Amino acid sequence: MEPIIHVENLIKRYNKAKESAVNGVSFDVRDGEFFTFLGPNGAGKTTTISILTTTLSKSSGKVEVLGKDIEKDASYIRQNLGIIFQKPSLDENLTAEENIRFHAILYNLYTFSPTYGLMPKAYKDRVMNLAELLGIQKEMFNPIKSFSGGMKRKLEIIRSLMHDPKILFLDEPTTGLDPVSRNNLWDYLQEVRQNAKTTIFLTTHYLEEAEGSDVVCIINNGKIMMQGMPREIKNQLVSPHLVFESKERERLSEELKVKGYRFQEKDGKFIVEFGDRRGQEIIKSIDTPIHRIDINNPTLEEAYVKLVEGGGETG
Amino acid sequence: MNQLNAILALAIRDLTKLFRDKPRIIVSLIFPVIFIGALGGSLDANLSELAGYNLLVFVFTGVLAQTMFQSTASGIISLIEDRENDFSQEIFVSPISRYSIIVGKIIGETLVSLVQGFGVVVLGLLIGVPLSLVILGKLFVVSLIACLAGGAFGVIVMANLSSQRTANQIFPLLIFPQFVLAGVFNPIKNLPWYLDILSRISPMRYAVDLVRGVYYWGDPVYDKVVIASPLFNLAVIGIFFAVFLVLGTFLFVRNERNR
Numbered sequence: 001m002e003p004i005i006h007v008e009n010l011i012k013r014y015n016k017a018k019e020s021a022v023n024g025v026s027f028d029v030r031d032g033e034f035f036t037f038l039g040p041n042g043a044g045k046t047t048t049i050s051i052l053t054t055t056l057s058k059s060s061g062k063v064e065v066l067g068k069d070i071e072k073d074a075s076y077i078r079q080n081l082g083i084i085f086q087k088p089s090l091d092e093n094l095t096a097e098e099n100i101r102f103h104a105i106l107y108n109l110y111t112f113s114p115t116y117g118l119m120p121k122a123y124k125d126r127v128m129n130l131a132e133l134l135g136i137q138k139e140m141f142n143p144i145k146s147f148s149g150g151m152k153r154k155l156e157i158i159r160s161l162m163h164d165p166k167i168l169f170l171d172e173p174t175t176g177l178d179p180v181s182r183n184n185l186w187d188y189l190q191e192v193r194q195n196a197k198t199t200i201f202l203t204t205h206y207l208e209e210a211e212g213s214d215v216v217c218i219i220n221n222g223k224i225m226m227q228g229m230p231r232e233i234k235n236q237l238v239s240p241h242l243v244f245e246s247k248e249r250e251r252l253s254e255e256l257k258v259k260g261y262r263f264q265e266k267d268g269k270f271i272v273e274f275g276d277r278r279g280q281e282i283i284k285s286i287d288t289p290i291h292r293i294d295i296n297n298p299t300l301e302e303a304y305v306k307l308v309e310g311g312g313e314t315g
Numbered sequence: 316m317n318q319l320n321a322i323l324a325l326a327i328r329d330l331t332k333l334f335r336d337k338p339r340i341i342v343s344l345i346f347p348v349i350f351i352g353a354l355g356g357s358l359d360a361n362l363s364e365l366a367g368y369n370l371l372v373f374v375f376t377g378v379l380a381q382t383m384f385q386s387t388a389s390g391i392i393s394l395i396e397d398r399e400n401d402f403s404q405e406i407f408v409s410p411i412s413r414y415s416i417i418v419g420k421i422i423g424e425t426l427v428s429l430v431q432g433f434g435v436v437v438l439g440l441l442i443g444v445p446l447s448l449v450i451l452g453k454l455f456v457v458s459l460i461a462c463l464a465g466g467a468f469g470v471i472v473m474a475n476l477s478s479q480r481t482a483n484q485i486f487p488l489l490i491f492p493q494f495v496l497a498g499v500f501n502p503i504k505n506l507p508w509y510l511d512i513l514s515r516i517s518p519m520r521y522a523v524d525l526v527r528g529v530y531y532w533g534d535p536v537y538d539k540v541v542i543a544s545p546l547f548n549l550a551v552i553g554i555f556f557a558v559f560l561v562l563g564t565f566l567f568v569r570n571e572r573n574r
Contacts, residue, residue, distance in 0.1 A: 014574055053408050057572040079410040091328070091402035093335040098328075102402070105324040106409035108317040112324045114331075143335070 002067055003028035004167060004199050005052060010061035012047050020059070021047040023222035029201060034193065036210040037203040039219035040308055045203035046086060049171050053083055066166060079107065082165030084156050086172045090144045097127055097140050100159050107163035130158045150181025154188060161192065167199045174209065207301050220308050237303035242279055244270040245292035252288040259285060321411045322419035329423030333430060343386065344434045350378045351438060354500055366502065368536040375444045377499035379435050380526040383428045383458045384465035384519050385490055390424030391469025392482050413568040421466035428462045453529045460552060461522035467556040468518050470563035474570065493519040504542060518555055521548045
């Protein structure tokens with residue numbers, strides 16, 4: 001099956017910039033996939049999204065969205081995308097319903113009427129359904145100003161789904177939300193995904209947000225550093241190991257060698273990799289008296305920070 | 316059809332926002348009040364006899380044109396100010412053509428300016444500027460033209476300013492000198508040659524003179540106040556409207572993506 005987003009050696013250098021913000025990035029996103037761009041601030045995530053959503057020109061490379069060229073078929077592509085921006089994009093002076101109405105008009109779903117009452121019934125039904133979904137039937141006609149941050153984000157998601165986009169872009173959607181709103185939003189997004197089967201393209205700098213996705217791309221300094229399923233990435237980044245301490249170091253060293261374990265000795269501690277064995281198996285097999293055992297399973301977070309920081313040095 | 320629909324929606328949005336933002340309506344009338352009431356009043360009391368015509372009326376017509384022109388122009392500039400904020404991001408990623416966005420914005424800001432123009436006219440009536448129904452009808456038409464002229468001026472300025480910061484710094488430099496060069500408060504019938512050149516390249520001048528040409532039509536002081544015939548002013552506005560709009564939109568659309 002053809003990928004829904006195809007990017008080949010994409011480079012973007014802003015005018016008057018010395019270095020490229022995006023520097024030779026390639027990836028594919030498949031239909032229905034939950035794809036995550038994970039990287040620190042300034043990694044090139046928003047730049048990539050801007051190019052994919054046709055609001056920013058690329059410097060070079062090949063980019064196809066929905067099988068179309070982003071330069072030639074920009075209007076078609078835009079019609080089929082939904083976008084949640086990093087910064088809120090609701091009009092604070094308008095009501096929730098008006099925000100949705102203007103969106104619907106811009107995407108050619110209905111003919112414009114200056115008041116809600118004059119809009120077609122199909123539109124009203126849809127808005128009321130959405131309001132019910134969010135539990136804001138009453139507030140639908142209140143100005144956005146009175147909404148909480150989490151509520152606004154949800155409204156933006158609802159709005160962006162009005163025109164049944166084939167791909168939903170979310171550019172750091174949880175920035176500025178408190179943990180509770182963030183979790184709520186997350187659950188809601190998963191629900192949306194299951195119901196609408198929309199392809200999701202997420203950028204984030206939170207590792208835990210990336211863990212739920214199908215494919216993760218770690219990007220730093222405009223380059224992709226690692227790409228794969230979260231589990232694969234985890235395996236690549238993180239290797240769990242045992243740490244032994246013994247008074248009989250030479251005997252332990254000899255035994256580990258004989259039994260064919262991969263290990264290193266550091267500050268009197270023996271660091272033994274699991275390899276394809278389980279930790280318990282290794283512990284049981286050792287005869288040398290041991291006075292201390294630690295099992296070390298670094299978190300993905302630690303591994304990610306290490307990777308990104310390492311990239312900062314070389315890049 | 317879709318584009319028309321979107322243009323209408325964009326225009327109505329601007330108007331809706333104005334009515335929701337009551338302080339803005341009041342603030343927008345502060346300058347006309349100062350200009351017409353205080354400046355016009357004092358000029359009238361001291362210099363009208365010398366000039367040979369009523370300077371309060373002179374300032375009123377000038378400020379009306381200037382308010383229409385400037386309000387629409389700065390409304391257009393706001394498109395860059397908030398293209399990275401609030402709803403404008405949403406507009407720019409929608410399938411609507413960039414040309415429709417600009418047209419919708421010009422119409423919207425024109426409507427907003429006309430509402431403010433209504434305030435200026437009420438102010439004029441309160442301080443005793445003679446305004447018959449016929450004159451009001453004519454003023455409405457030329458005010459509309461002044462708005463469109465300002466809108467096109469806004470587009471060409473916006474197309475050449477990249478960020479909100481430069482816009483905030485440059486726009487006043489481009490608009491305030493025009494107050495004087497266009498003769499909003501001061502007669503510019505006689506100017507030294509260098510000021511004359513600057514005056515002639517000030518787009519606002521033609522909007523101001525058009526409004527006066529229509530207001531003073533048939534008045535004995537017409538020749539003392541008005542510089543060129545309304546038809547001439549209309550032609551000049553028509554030309555720069557077309558050039559600014561087409562060139563400005565082209566540049567804006569190009570610069571938008573090629574950052």
